[in-house]
Amino acid sequence: MKRSFQSTVYIIFVIVTFIALAKSFMVYENPFNLYENPLVWLALIGFILVLVLKEVVNTLAVKRATELQNEKDGIVPEASNVWIQKLLKSWTKAKGIEQEEEIVLDHNYDGIKELDNSLPPWWVYMFYATIIFAVVYLVRFEVLDGDNQIVEYDKAVAEAKAELNKYRATATDLITSDNVVLLTDAKDLGRGKAIFNLNCASCHLGDGGGSIGPNLTDEYWILGGGIKNVFNTIHNGGRDGKGMIAWDKTLKSADIAKVASYVISLQGTTPAVAKAPQGEKWSAE
Structure with a gap:
């Protein structure tokens, strides 16, 4: 039941x-x-x-x-792990307890004796493998003068950069500081404002007046104004050792373009508390 x-x-x-x-x-x-x-x-x-x-x-x-x-x-079933025991025995060559008298060494210290068990085959094979590896390594890098780790790394970096440049040259939707354009659509600016309020307002205030970070509403810029410079600053971060972190690992390029456009739209607005100008006055070429 x-x-x-x-x-x-x-x-x-x-x-x-x-x-x-x-x-x-x-x-x-x-x-x-x-x-x-x-x-x-x-x-x-x-x-x-x-x-x-x-x-x-x-x-x-x-x-x-x-x-x-x-x-x-009163039924005694056969052991189900006999094959495991045989496998372990073949890979250790250790004598059983009942056979230990055959391999006891002669020397005796304070009643303590030592067994002369053979080395496990798996250990011996690994030792032989290290010898073979050492010979191959010696011939490869010392006799034949193969590329060391530094040279291999430099080649790998060069290949990666070449692939990246090739991708950038053919990708139509990849936004960089070279091809970014100022966005004016209300939907794009709305998305940029949302990103700004979430990630940037803590340092620049919600109206862009500046707090820890500089004022974004005046004509003065530390790393240059305009959509390309602002995009590059957000993407790669501010000055080394101080200033804003790089956001390229957190935000997509499309979102960086939108928040950069929103920052540009703050130009000429009047914040509640405006921080003193920093940097140099920016004028578009």
Whole structure:
């Protein structure tokens, strides 16, 4: 009775959980996207783990019950891990306890004796492998004068830069300080304002008047004004050792262009508290 009740509860749990997961998957446009919907994946993994653990517990319980019944009936089952023991023995060549008298060394110190076991084959093979590696390494880098790690690194960096330049030359949607343009669309500026309030207002204030960072509403710029300079400053950061961090690892290039355009739109506005001008007066060429 108890077992049938547990089975019924388990079946109901599986069915209800499966239906709930199926409905939750239907809510999202891309339910299997791990980055967009991590909770869906966590629920799915948790559900699978419950099923697996249930089967593991059942298997262990059946195995334990069989062992107890065999013990009660006086049945001694054959060891199931004989092959493991044979494998370990072949890879260690260690003598068993009953054979240790054959390999006891003659010297005795305070009643302590030492066994003369052979080295494990796996250890010997690894030692031979290190010798072969050393010979190959010696010939490769000392005799044949192969590239060392520094030369290989420089070549890899040069290849990566060449690939990056090739990508930049062919990518049509890649925004850099060379091809960025001032955005004036209300939707783009709205996105730029949202990014500014989230990441920049803590140092420049919400109206751009400046606090820790400089005033963004006047004509003076530390690293140059204009959309290209502002984009480059946000992308690569301010002056070394001080100033703003680089945001290229946090923001996409398109978002940097939008927030840079929003910063430019603050020119000529009147903040509540304006910080004193910093840098040099900027005039577009």
